Amino acid sequence: MTDVGPIQRFYDRWAGPYDLIGNAPPVRGWRRRAVDALDLAGGETVVEMGCGTGANLPLLRERVGPSGQVIGLDLTSGMLDYARERIERGGWENVHLVHGDATAPPIDGDVDAVFASFVVGMFDDPDAVVEEWLRLLGGAGRIALLDAGPSDRPAAIPLNAVFRAFTRLTAPASRTTPASPAIELGRRVRTAHSEVERLAKESNRVAFGFGFLRLTAGRLA
Numbered sequence: 571m572t573d574v575g576p577i578q579r580f581y582d583r584w585a586g587p588y589d590l591i592g593n594a595p596p597v598r599g600w601r602r603r604a605v606d607a608l609d610l611a612g613g614e615t616v617v618e619m620g621c622g623t624g625a626n627l628p629l630l631r632e633r634v635g636p637s638g639q640v641i642g643l644d645l646t647s648g649m650l651d652y653a654r655e656r657i658e659r660g661g662w663e664n665v666h667l668v669h670g671d672a673t674a675p676p677i678d679g680d681v682d683a684v685f686a687s688f689v690v691g692m693f694d695d696p697d698a699v700v701e702e703w704l705r706l707l708g709g710a711g712r713i714a715l716l717d718a719g720p721s722d723r724p725a726a727i728p729l730n731a732v733f734r735a736f737t738r739l740t741a742p743a744s745r746t747t748p749a750s751p752a753i754e755l756g757r758r759v760r761t762a763h764s765e766v767e768r769l770a771k772e773s774n775r776v777a778f779g780f781g782f783l784r785l786t787a788g789r790l791a
């Protein structure tokens with residue numbers, strides 16, 4: 571089971587800088603691409619797992635419209651504070667936050683879609699968590715995962731050193747932190763995305779950003 575204490579302490583401390591970087595224009599472009607892959611329709615309910623400071627919430631809300639519902643779930647209060655401010659500033663009555671653990675999401679009711687960006691790499695058992703998320707969809711619905719990991723493109727090999735250094739700096743310290751956080755991150759991301767492909771009726775995986783970003787979208791029925 572993942573020890574969530576170091577994750578909460580890390581993101582509580584760095585919520586401000588994270589919010590700035592997470593809303594920089596190139597990152598917003600990646601987010602838009604991932605939300606598009608979810609193929610949301612007006613009136614639907616979408617749950618964002620590990621919503622952080624809420625950078626995706628406006629995009630998800632735009633897609634489900636005023637009659638839909640957006641639920642953002644995260645376990646770090648400091649990150650949710652930013653998300654809450656964003657919701658209040660926007661006056662979005664159909665966007666709700668839940669303080670909880672995405673490995674056992676405390677969500678009831680019909681869910682049409684699940685979204686998660688830069689989150690599955692936090693889980694010791696990402697395949698079990700993805701399976702749990704798909705269970706929320708009750709046999710139908712869509713999921714999209716957006717993640718970063720080491721690139722396997724030959725041209726990006728020199729940049730992998732930069733990626734490894736960045737991952738080491740930004741990995742929450744924990745007693746389970748492996749010798750190479752970037753390699754473990756890559757393994758977890760591959761595992762989670764493969765699980766979507768294994769369980770979805772239809773799926774589509776793309777890599778972009780020199781192969782450092784992976785987006786997998788799946789449809790259950």
Ligand SMILES: C[S@@+](CC[C@H](N)C(=O)[O-])C[C@H]1O[C@@H](n2cnc3c(N)ncnc32)[C@H](O)[C@@H]1O
Pocket residue numbers: 574577578581592619620621622623624625626643644645646649670671672673686687688689692
């Ligand atoms: C790298 S940030 C990504 C935030 C957001 N998804 C984004 O794209 O900006 C990872 C987030 O996952 C949250 N998180 C990590 N483990 C979690 C868990 N078990 N349950 C809920 N949230 C979790 C952290 O609190 C943090 O806000």
